[in-house]
Amino acid sequence: MQTSDIEQLFTRSDGQYLCARWGRPIVPVVFGVDDATLSTVKGAIEAVVTLANHKMAETDPELGANLMVFFCRDWSELLDVPNLDRLIEGLAPLVARLHAADANQYRVFRFDADNAIRAAFVFIRMDDALSQVPAETLALSQAVQVILLWSDTAFTDRSALAVAGETTILRPEIGALIRAAYDPVLPSVATDPAHALRLGARIGEVQ
Known part of the structure; x- marks a missing residue:
């Protein structure tokens, strides 16, 4: 390059x-999918983490899980997730913006005192376009986009x-x-x- x-x-x-880049081992948790898709998403994350020569862990001592991936059919579903508004400041206005933009994915990062990645939240709305994408492809794409803080x-x-x-x-x-x-x-x-x-x-x- x-x-x-x-x-x-x-x-x-x-x-x-x-x-x-991430400053701590990655601990993923995935919401809103069946067991087969869950395995696919976690497998993609593990593959990209291994590629980076980074680490995964069973739990994050501060957050429990530090990479949270949410799948939904409509953005309003996020408002019903217990305590998500405590993790994502301004959740209701964010959901409104995502609705208005007709977005199908969004990522939020949190950083530690050294500004390395501490946590990430990935929101995926399975619209008609994403529903046509194979689960393996979608999972790999999201894993790549969350392993580093890329340009928007x-x-x-x-x-x-x-x-x-x-x-x-x-x-x-x-x-x-x-x-x-x-x-x-x-x-x-x-x-x-x-x-x-x-x-x-x-x-x-x-x-």
Whole structure:
């Protein structure tokens, strides 16, 4: 990947460069799916965490679970989830905005004192478009988008995934970038675009 390509993936629509990774083991919990889909989602998360050379755990000492994935058919269902309004400040206005935008997915991140990722909440509304997407593809896409704090425009023009034969896979360059971002020699959080140069160097060493 060119440095400019890497920089674009972490440069937000307001022009700020920001790359953050998880600062603690990931403990996922999934709501609103059957057992088969639950296994698929957790398997995708585990695969991406393994790719990053990061860790998962059975419980988070502070939060219990720190990666919560909610599937719903209508955004209003979120208002009925017990105590979710205590976890997501301004839940009712958020639901109204998601309705107005006709959105089908949304992610909220929380950060620790060092600004590394402490928790993430993933909301997925299974509209007609997402209902046509295979569960494995949807799960892998969400796992990739939550393993790092990407730009809010990172994958609007090109997906993080690619089709290889009849299988959907993670684009190799995105996989290499995820591994590089979790290299212990790099900081957990970076706001200087020069960080993209360091990521590019680490990708070269990985490959």
